[in-house]
Amino acid sequence: MLFCYNTPMEELLQTENTIKVLLNRIRPYIRSHGGDMEFVRFEDGFVYIKMLGACDGCAYIDQTLEYGIEELLMEEVPGVLGVLVI
Numbered sequence: 301m302l303f304c305y306n307t308p309m310e311e312l313l314q315t316e317n318t319i320k321v322l323l324n325r326i327r328p329y330i331r332s333h334g335g336d337m338e339f340v341r342f343e344d345g346f347v348y349i350k351m352l353g354a355c356d357g358c359a360y361i362d363q364t365l366e367y368g369i370e371e372l373l374m375e376e377v378p379g380v381l382g383v384l385v386i
Contacts, residue, residue, distance in 0.1 A: 315379060
């Protein structure tokens, strides 16, 4: 019998891929308001993203993060504890 185990690096890459797919799912909404976002890294349970365009400095960025991006990622990706903007 052959067993396959994912290494920690493989698991990290799978998690990052899932995060990127989900961010791409909500990207059209962000772009429709003149903004965009860039995935930077996933580390210690936190997703680090950079907000671009109209999102950078927007008064509603906290709501977009908490009720949009963070909620989606925490529900769909095991191990995500939160989203931080850099």
